[in-house]
């Protein structure tokens with residue numbers, strides 16, 4: 001029996017609402033997963049995370065393999081107990097970080113060998129090693145190791161990486177054993193023919209619990225990303241969850257839900273907060289700007305987070321300007337609340353068959369500056 005079921009489909013859209021069951025709870029989809037890179041969602045305490053209550057976090061295998069290392073998770077019986085998180089955890093495979101962060105990497109059919117820093121120890125990540133690490137973490141949803149390429153790469157290079165990703169997917173499946181769920185990753189860069197081949201090949205293999213769309217949000221144009229998302233989502237089975245990796249802005253999420261995607265992760269909520277930038281129900285706000293210095297009003301009067309219920313914009317502006325860590329922490333909590341609430345609104349709209357109206361209403365607001373903040 002599949003751990004995922006779609007229960008509502010929107011009219012005039014590919015948007016769908018469903019339920020994904022894991023060993024740590026049932027997750028209503030579409031869902032946004034805050035990124036807990038190194039066993040922490042940056043700046044957020046466990047108490048803050050529990051108030052935010054996202055049903056699932058993403059953890060990065062690459063970072064956790066380097067530090068603290070697999071031995072710590074084996075000793076503690078996994079990341080849940082080690083960090084105190086009781087809900088679900090999805091792990092990536094490390095493939096994207098090898099591509100985007102590592103220095104002096106070499107990739108062949110066996111796997112990827114890389115150094116985190118120049119003169120650092122040489123680390124080898126194979127499909128089997130990635131799965132072993134994700135199992136030691138105690139991941140509820142694991143990803144196969146994939147070979148990522150630049151958005152601008154040529155067809156031949158994208159094809160080699162895609163075919164390797166397929167071979168690695170089979171090896172990951174063979175290594176999974178009795179463990180959490182395992183998702184395959186559709187690759188193929190910006191090439192439609194490769195995306196079709198990749199989706200056909202991976203969905204022909206028995207045993208994957210879901211499918212990720214990889215290799216997007218790496219510098220391609222928005223229209224191209226949306227078209228490829230729509231194409232790949234349409235090629236994936238109806239009864240498996242679809243996860244668009246590393247995406248994205250609130251607008252990206254609205255558009256991908258419309259195209260049939262169920263799961264998202266992105267560092268934007270905490271990364272933007274570090275620079276004083278926030279999302280509100282009236283648009284984007286840059287708290288670095290002097291116009292907030294005397295504003296005795298909450299950041300977002302519709303939000304229930306601590307920044308919005310306890311502080312004025314003037315005070316938050318001061319924290320940002322003075323580079324106080326509390327400013328980053330409060331704004332990160334606010335942005336995460338904004339994302340979690342966006343997903344709650346999206347799910348409610350799909351269930352009420354009002355997603356198309358929600359999309360039309362939110363699209364003009366989510367990525368433009370709040371009136372007065374231009």
Ligand SMILES: [Zn+2]
Nearest residue numbers: 303305308334
């Ligand atoms: Zn707030």
